[in-house]
Structure formats: structure tokens, C-alpha cells
Amino acid sequence: MLEDHRMSDISVAVLCREAGVSRTYYYHHFQSYADIIYQENIMSVVQYMRQLPDQGIITTTTMFTRYFELAAQSRDTQLTLVKVGLESSLIHSFESAFEYLVKNDLVVKAHPSRIGKKYWTEFLAGAVVNMAVRWLQTGMGETPAQMGRFVSNFVGLTE
Template sequence: MSPQERKSEKLIAIFQALIDLMRIKEVNSISITELTRKAGVSRTYYYKNFTTFDDIISEFEMLSIIRYLRCLPSHGQLKFSTLMEHYFQLSLNNIVSQVTLLRAGKEQVLIRSFVTTYQYLLQNNLLIASSKNSRIDDKYWADFIAGAVINTSLSWLQAGTRETPKYMGQKLATFLELT
């Protein structure tokens, strides 16, 4: 196993341990010792790589998003609805952790991760710009999109995911006039 694979494996283990613990207790009552023991990693690993539990969540979300980006269609630019369809599928695949993070008040960590990804896609010209929407150049647009997407995604998850990820992707594209 490569060092990068080992690093990813440890990150996944500590994130999953954190989610498991957050499902049964308040985040502020989780100790570093308890977390690292449950994850099967050393306290040194924790202190070398993280300062807060939010750092674990952020790192895991970025790993998930990198994997997500690799699953996107690789032919040219993406429509916003396609991007959203894949995002909603990712959310559905991670429903337990997403809802746990919401209940723990950690949606801002999800929003920051989404902003980073969205800005990357825009900067690398991987999204098709809508002729109807010139707002994408506004410095607050990524924050607005992230809040809208994350809040809609979390509401959808809590409501039981009755609609398909494709339907939700199209709905968001319509809401945001990015069709």
C-alpha cells in the first residue's frame, strides 16, 4: 500500500469514528483519546494532522470531493444540472454522515468544502457558463451556490430522498437559472 493510500485509509477511519461517536454523543464531549482509540490511530497521528474535529471533517470532505470529481463525465465542460446530479448522488451515498453532521451543527464545514470545489471547477473552466447568468463572476456567487446546494441537499436527505439525484440536479439548475 502506498503512503497516500495509507493516509487516505487513516483519514477515512478517523472520520468514520468521529461520525460514529457523534451519532451517540455531543461533539464537545468526545475526547481525542476516545476518538483515536475508536479509529485505531495514534494520538500523535491526530495532533500531527488536525487541530480540531472540523479539520477531520474538512479533510474527509475534500477526499470525497476529489473522488467525486474523478467520477464526473470527462468530456469537456459540465452542465450545472449534471454537476448537481452527481453531488446529490454523493450526498445520498453518504446520508448517515451528512445527517449526523447536520444534527451536530457542522453544515458550515460542508459549505466550505463545496465552495472550494465549485471555485476549482469555475477556475478550470470545467462548467458551462449559462448565457442567462452573468453572476458567476461575482465574488459572493460561490458562497451563495454552496449555501443553496448544501441546505437543499440536507433538506432532501432529511425528507427521505423521495426524488432522484437527477431530478434534484435539474431542480437546482432551474432554481438558480443555470439550465
């Protein structure tokens, strides 16, 4: 609906009708439209994490490559969120995923002195999401694997 309407023009009643849920459901599970968008992004992150190799610790290049694959799969949604000024939800979702992977020792901690430093996760999430958005906007000329290697090299996290 955000592709065709400003968020402020979408009523809860119309949103619920389009989604096939009751208004009671909406008010019970969400506090705002931003909550809905965040929950959708979290569901995408869960899907992303399920696509990671199930071999224990993964490399940062693999982690970034899978993120770019997710971005390509959800291209229209991600570009719509950027268009309406909600790119922060993409950044926050990436932060959540990265923090989970680090906390659970699921990703190689290249340069462990950076991980855990104040603002590191925010810096990384902003950089990766910004690169993904530009990549999507310019037609995805590189493969997700190439983009994964670019990010790893740019932020000095190569294994």
C-alpha cells in the same frame, strides 16, 4: 461517534483509538475536530469530482446531479453533521469543489456574469447544500437527476 456523543465529550485519546491512529498522528495532521470533518468532506468532494464525466466541460445540471448522488451515498454522515450543527463544513466543501471546477474550466459557465461575483459561490453552495439536506431529511423522493435539474432551474443556470 458524533451520532452517539457530543463533540465536547469525545476525547482525543478515544477518537484516536477508534480511528486506529496514534495521538501523535492526530496532533501532527489536525488542529481540531473540525479539521478532521473538513478533511473528510474534502475527500468526499474528491470522490465526487472523480465521478464527473471525463468529457471536458460538463453541464451544471450534471454537476448538481452528481452532488445529489454523493449526498445520497453519504446520507447518514451528512445528516449527522447537520444534527450536530456542522453543516457549514458541507457548504465549505461544496464551495471548494465549485471554485475548482470553475477555475479549471470544467463546468459550463451559464450566465458567466454571475460567476466570480462577490458572494455568488457562497449563495450557490448554501442553496445546494440546504436543498440536499432537506431532500435527505424527507426521504429522497426525487432522483438525483431531478434534483440536479431543480437546482439548475432555480438558480438560472440551465444550459
